[in-house]
Amino acid sequence: MSQERPVNLDLKTIRLPITAIASILHRISAVIIWVGLGAFLVANLIALSSSEGFDTIQSLLDEYFIIQFVRWGFTTALGYYIVATLKHIVQDFGHFEELESGQMIAKVAIAVGILLSLMTGVWIWG
Secondary structure: OOOOOOOOOOHHHOOOOHHHHHHHHHHHHHHHHHHHHHHHHHHHHHHHHOHHHHHHHHHHHHHOHHHHHHHHHHHHHHHHHHHHHHHHHHHHOOOOOOHHHHHHHHHHHHHHHHHHHHHHHHHHHO
């Protein structure tokens, strides 16, 4: 048995490939969506209970930055999740599976996710 394996890996020097980063972001966005879905359902329950409840939720969304930020985070995660899911579906059909094309579609998915995030920010705060 060869003893040339490293004993202590320096985690700061390990760099993940772009495909792994895209996959990890896809999973993180799913967790954000599931957590945000609870707040979204509670807000819908209050907003649909009465016109006063609707006005309350509307004023919260308009006035408080932290709520706007949570809304932006939820919609950003949802947008990237949809884009990354479409990327996975395209790859499941046998396209963009090679190393170079897989890296390219991962970069495109991340870029589209960033673009959707910026557009969502303009929509919320613009």
